[in-house]
Amino acid sequence: MRASHTDRERAIDVLKAGFSEGRLGQEEYEQRLARASQAQTYADLSVLIADLPQGPVPVPVPAPQPTYPVVPRTFLPAPPPSTNGSAIGALVCGILTPMYGLTAIPAVILGHKAKAEIRRTGEQGDGFATAGLVLGWLAIGTVLAIIFGVIVASS
Structure with missing residues (x-):
């Protein structure tokens, strides 16, 4: 699929963020920027930004812990005695x-x-x-x- 001007601008924004975060060196950034400006398809753009984070980095969400009633043990009923x-x-x-x-x-x-x-x-x-x-x-x-x-x- 052919890339639009907006698609190229988004790819350039990802490259700028990668450069400002120190993920790309000056020379590599300039090379990728030139190639992004000339990219014709989505495939051309995705090759340029595939190794860079594109947006907020997903943080794994911890599994929800079961909630227990916050009741002191003294107020909980005693367990029933077992049968001998x-x-x-x-x-x-x-x-x-x-x-x-x-x-x-x-x-x-x-x-x-x-x-x-x-x-x-x-x-x-x-x-x-x-x-x-x-x-x-x-x-x-x-x-x-x-x-x-x-x-x-x-x-």
């Missing part, structure tokens, strides 16, 4: 007792352990620990009652 793992284990072992009779003993052990930990740490899960204890002791009591009944019946 031993209490969950006691409940699971207690539920599995009818299918696997041997899980009654771990249910009782984990239930007592969970109760002690919950009292000490303030975690949640007291109901789970109690349910595991009840199911474990019921299974153990049932097994003992059956054994006692068999002994009494055989005597």
Whole structure:
């Protein structure tokens, strides 16, 4: 595409800015200025100013940082206490007792352990620990009652 007088003037302005900023020496500036005045196409002009900044230098914009509420920690709600793992284990072992009779003993052990930990740490899960204890002791009591009944019946 053919260049207009305005296009040549813009290219000359870029060359002037490059010279005044010290990007071009006197001799090179004069050579490019002469070639810009005689340029016929955009391609002729772009070769002359391709290595010079043309307008404001783009500054990378930093990524926006997430904003958090500026509230002192003392006014924020406390995180909910976690559920005790031993209490969950006691409940699971207690539920599995009818299918696997041997899980009654771990249910009782984990239930007592969970109760002690919950009292000490303030975690949640007291109901789970109690349910595991009840199911474990019921299974153990049932097994003992059956054994006692068999002994009494055989005597």
